Structures are given as structure tokens and as C-alpha cells.
Amino acid sequence: MTFLEELQKQRWDDHRFYHHNRINQFLHLLSACCFVASYILIFYSPAAAALVGWLLSMTLRQTGHFFFEPKTYDKVNEATHDYKESIKVGYNLQRKVVLLSIWAAAPVVLYFSPNLFGLLDVSGVTFEQYLNHVALSWLFIGFGAIIFRTLHLFKLMGVQSGCVWFCKIVTDPFHDIKIYYKSPYYLLKGEMYDEMTDWYEETPKETVKAA
Template identity: 50%
Template sequence: MSRLSNMLRRQRFDDYRLYHQSTINQTLHLVSAVIFLGCYALLFKDAALAGIVGWLAMLTRQTGHFFFEPNGYDTVNDVSNDYKEAVKVGYNQTRKIILLLVWGSAPVALYAFPSLFGLFDPPATRLDFVHHVGMLWLAIGVSGGLARMLQLFATRDVTTGLVWVFKVLTDPFHNIALYWNSPLKLLRGELIDTAIADADWGDEEAVEAAHPT
């Protein structure tokens, strides 16, 4: 268990200091985490609505990554952005763009093919259409996670993939604990989290443990 917990801590630490230096991004992740908890609560009550809420949370956090996170040379960790993109365990920007394109094409596909080749009953009302979109978005989200997990199985190892899935599922709770004070930093005019430079989560293998994919 210590090996698994160390790997989880390493993935979380690398994720924090390499990809979440902007306090705006951190704040958006805090908002996203709260929305994701709502998604979790809805999963077994209204799966379609959970799919819509989940993607609202996803778009909130990806806005932080694409528009506010520094993309130049990382002087804090002394690595290039290309390096960070190459070693990212989860979805790097290229993978995210592909996933977002699939997500965005879902309503278009349902509009063009209302039953989606027999997967759904043709919608009788607009609410039915929205319900189908939500279910398809939920399926895309789950499939995206499973696809990356299987890719990690093949390119790294099974343990890395399983730990990453656990990390993703528990990220909302961890993000709230980690970024609860990010809005306060923003109010003080701190656009970059300077605490990252001195952060120490007790794992000397953090950045060095990453492997290009």
C-alpha cells in the first residue's frame, strides 16, 4: 500500500506544481471541484443531468488550463512546456483538444442523427434531446477516462493507470483541500502561486519519475 500511496502522492504533486501555478487556474479548479461533487451526487439519480453538470465542471477547469496557466518556460521547475506536455500522466493539451472536439460534436451528431443509429429513441421534445446529449456526454467522459487508463497500461504499467484513475475520481475532494485559499491569493493580486517553489510533499522522485509517452 505504501507504494501505491507514494505513487498517488507523486502524481498529485507533479500535477500541482507543473500544471497549476496560476491562482486563477487554481480558483477555477476549486469551482470545478464543487460542481463535480454535484455531478457525483446526481449520478445515480439523473445520469443525463450528471453528464451535463460534469462537463460544465470540466469546461470550467479547462478554461483555467488553456487561458491562464503559463505556457512558456517553467522557471520554477526548470523545465520547458514541451517537456511538461510530454511527461503528463493524464490528458495533455493535445489529448484535451481531441476530447473536447468529440464532446462538442456530440450535440451535432444527435441533431443530424436523432436516434444515433438506434442508440436512442428519437426525441419527441427538446427536453428529450437534452437528455440524450447528457447521456452521450456522460458516456464520452467515462470512455475518455477508460481510454487513457488503457493507454497508460500499455505505455507505462497497470499500477500507474489505476492510480491515475483513482486520482482523477478523488481530485474534486483533493482540489478543495488544496485550493480553498486560492481566491484569497487572487484578491491579494497574486497571479502565480509562489508557494510552489518551496512545496515539499516528501517525494524526491516527483519530476524525475515521469516518463515521456
Template identity: 50%
Template sequence: MNAFFQTLKTQRWDDHRYYHHSRINQSLHLVSALSFLVSYALVFVNPAWAALLAWCVSMTTRQAGHFFFEPRGYDHVNHATDEYKEEIKIGYNIRRKIVLMAVWVALPLVLWLSPSLGGLIEPAVGFQGFIEDVGMAWFCLGVTGLVFRVVQLWVTQNLMQGLAWGFKIITDPFHDVMLYHKAPLYLLRGQLIDPMEHVGSQQAH
């Protein structure tokens, strides 16, 4: 268990120091985390609507932070190029995220053109039924995306990395609230980029 939690700690630390320099990105992650926590509670009541909230609010705010606001130039804090960081990213890098988001966007169209998915499901009745089918499709996509990457990490690295990453993703909303709850305050003060002084001090040790 010690090895598992050390792997988890390293993954979380690398995720923060490499990919969350923008205060806007951090603030969007806070919004994402809070909405994810609501969807976690909602999943026990209505999984379809939980997935709709998770994908339409939580995922869009989270990924918008990475796509549009996170600096993509040379990382002077960590002395790393963007290309290097994309190559070593343990989870979904930009290329993998584009594929995932493309599938997300395509699923409603697929259900609209083939409401029964070729006879696999009962066709939806009415617009609300269609929306709930989309929600369940997105729920399945989220689970599949999580499991797929865990297995991929198991095959390419080791099982510990995969399991730690899967646990990290599930618990990220709780961790992000603790980590980025002050980000909006820094934004109001006009600080667009986190100076990451704690990263430099950590590396010095």
C-alpha cells in the same frame, strides 16, 4: 497498496507543481471541483443531468484555467520547458484535451442530425429528451475517456500508473477543494501566480 498510494502521491504532486501555477487556474479548479461534487451526488438521481453539469460547468471551468490562464513559458520553479511538461504529462495534455473537447462539442450535433444514432438508441421526444440524450452521450464520453487513458497508460507504462491515474481523476474534486480553497483569497490580494515556495523547499530536501 503502498506502491499504489506512492504512485498516486507522485502523480498528484507533479500535477500540482507543473500545471497549477496560476491563481486564476487554481480558483477555477475550486469551482470545477465543487460542481463535480454536486454532479457526483446527482449521478445517482439522474446521470444525464449529472453529465450536463459536469461537462458544461466542471469541465469548462477546469479546462479554461489550463488553456487561458496557466503560464506556458519556461517554468523556473521546476526548471522545465512547457514542451517537456506536455511530453511527460501523465493524463490529458493540451493536444489530447483538444481532441476530447472536440468530441464533446461534436456529440450534440451528431445527435441532432441522427437522433437514433443509426438505430442504436430510441430517438428523443421533444427538446428535453434531446438534452437528456446529449447528457447521456457526454456521460458515456467521460467514462470512455477515463477508461481509454487508463488502458493507454497500462500499455505504454504499466498497470499501476493507469490505475493510480484513474483513481486520481475520480478523487481530484475532493483533493482540489483541500488544495485550492484559499486560491480566491490570494487572487483578491492581487497575487496572480503562486510563488510555489513549497515546491522549492520540497526539491531542496
């Protein structure tokens, strides 16, 4: 596959396997809007960008995955939850638990050790400085998680697949807005689950077959 074909495949797999629930799609729409705001903020206030990205965007996004997305047998794709977890290119739910645990631990560590066990040249800090340190640590955790998984995919699947995933994860907010902007409309209609037909019909045949 070319780079663009593989990007389409990874996006299609992510959508059809992990975004059946309309509430999850709506939360992803809200999360995507917050991420776009975070992308803008990072040029003006990296700390604020991190707070918006983690506290709003990631909380909304992962709430959809953990609490609303079904974990039962997927009749649409004829796949078990365990199978989908095993082929997930990015962070599956198990990996997300590890990542979110690191994210949650950062404020606790910085509270009890503001100088990060001697790595930082700081003594006492105000609450505002503490909050800024937490936000910046979250920013590094986010960047680190993306870089780590990209390099890991270089080894597991090849350089192109890793670069494709990197491109996908960075552009996901814009793509989520594009494909989930109608989610509030479907929820108002009382439709709770996506049958995965609209995008399938719009996807190039060879890409769908490869998926």
C-alpha cells in the same frame, strides 16, 4: 514506489507543472465543487450529473488551463511547456483538444441523427428528450475517456500507474478543494502565481525527489 507514493507523485507533478496561475487554481476550486455536486446527482439523475459535470465543471477547469496557465518556460521547475506536455500522465492539452472536440460534436450529431445512424431505436424526439440524449452521450464520453486512458497507461507505464491515475482523476475534485481552497484569498491579495513552496514542504522528501 508504492501505490500511495505514486499517487502523491502524480498529484505533485500535476500541481507543480499545470497549476501556477491563481485564477486557474480558483477555477479548479469552483470546478471541483461542481464535480462533487455531479457525483451526488449521478445517483438521482445521470443526465443532470452529466450536464453539471461537462457544462460547469469541465468548462471552468479547461478555461483555467487554456487561457490562464502560462505556456512559457517554467523557471520554478526548469522545464519547457513542450517537455511538460510530453511527460503528462493524463490528458495533456493536445489530447484535451481531441476530447473536447468529441464532446462538442455529440450534440450536433444527435441533432441531425437522433437515432445515431440507426444505433438507437428512436424516431422523432422532443427537445427534452434530445437534451437527455445529449447529456447521456456526454456521460458515456466522460467515462469512456477515463477508461480509455487508464487502459492506455496499462500498456505505456504498467498496471499500477494506470490504476493510480484512475484513482487520481476520480478523487481530483476532493483533492483540488483541499489544496486550492485558499486561492480566493491569494487573488484578493493580488498574488497571481503560486511559487510552489507550501505543498513542496509538506510532501515527503522521497516523493518529491522521485517527482
